Amino acid sequence: MSEQRYAVIIAGGGTAGLSCALFLARADVTVAVFDTERSSLRRVSRLNNYLGFPEGISGNDLLDLSRRQAERFGAHVYASNIETAQRRDGRFVVTTAEGICSSDYLVIASNKRTDLATGLGLPLGGFGSKFVSVDAEGKTAVENCYAAGRITGLPSQAVISAGDGAKAAIALIQKIRGEYYVDHDT
Numbered sequence: 001m002s003e004q005r006y007a008v009i010i011a012g013g014g015t016a017g018l019s020c021a022l023f024l025a026r027a028d029v030t031v032a033v034f035d036t037e038r039s040s041l042r043r044v045s046r047l048n049n050y051l052g053f054p055e056g057i058s059g060n061d062l063l064d065l066s067r068r069q070a071e072r073f074g075a076h077v078y079a080s081n082i083e084t085a086q087r088r089d090g091r092f093v094v095t096t097a098e099g100i101c102s103s104d105y106l107v108i109a110s111n112k113r114t115d116l117a118t119g120l121g122l123p124l125g126g127f128g129s130k131f132v133s134v135d136a137e138g139k140t141a142v143e144n145c146y147a148a149g150r151i152t153g154l155p156s157q158a159v160i161s162a163g164d165g166a167k168a169a170i171a172l173i174q175k176i177r178g179e180y181y182v183d184h185d186t
């Protein structure tokens with residue numbers, strides 16, 4: 001991978017990051033997710049409180065299905081670590097082992113890993129000082145940088161992170177398009 005450009009780069013492919021990617025991709029927004037596959041869900045043998053799975057589902061299966069769903073609509077999902085994220089000339093530049101990518105917007109959905117947030121100058125707060133502050137749309141204090149999921153201090157539930165990722169995506173789509181947006185199938 002070398003010098004790929006996207007509209008949105010998402011750091012983290014848990015339910016927050018993948019849900020965000022799904023909605024963005026369905027709106028034809030070019031999006032890449034980078035994920036080191038360290039979600040706690042991957043250690044959960046049977047998740048019984050994620051809506052839509054009455055018999056429960058393993059964390060691995062849920063995340064693998066979610067990835068496939070986002071990819072089906074055009075999201076690029078890489079099993080790679082984002083080492084650094086920097087703001088340069090109005091864009092975000094991220095470095096991975098494979099190379100450099102840039103984007104207009106960055107979504108931090110990295111849960112316990114706060115290094116990218118602090119590297120961009122975002123202060124941490126909340127209980128244990130490990131959360132990033134966002135507004136109602138998921139915007140952080142850094143222009144065009146959003147955060148979603150558990151890293152924003154929401155309750156630690158997978159379905160809540162999924163909804164929060166979708167919410168940030170809708171806000172981003174509305175900002176990019178400059179108009180009201182919903183994703184309703186018929």
Ligand SMILES: Cc1cc2nc3c(=O)[nH]c(=O)nc-3n(C[C@H](O)[C@H](O)[C@H](O)COP(=O)(O)OP(=O)(O)OC[C@H]3O[C@@H](n4cnc5c(N)ncnc54)[C@H](O)[C@@H]3O)c2cc1C
Pocket residue numbers: 011012013014015016017034035036037038039040041043044046047048049050080081082083109110111112113116148149150151155156157158159161
């Ligand atoms: C033991 C345990 C059991 C749990 N059981 C349940 C349960 O039964 N039901 C439930 O709803 N919740 C459960 N949870 C909570 C649930 O795991 C979290 O609330 C949920 O995973 C948060 O989703 P997220 O997308 O915000 O973050 P995560 O799922 O943690 O995803 C963040 C992802 O970002 C990746 N990442 C971080 N930094 C980078 C980087 N720089 N570059 C690339 N990738 C990066 C990580 O590898 C990870 O895959 C449990 C948690 C634990 C610890």
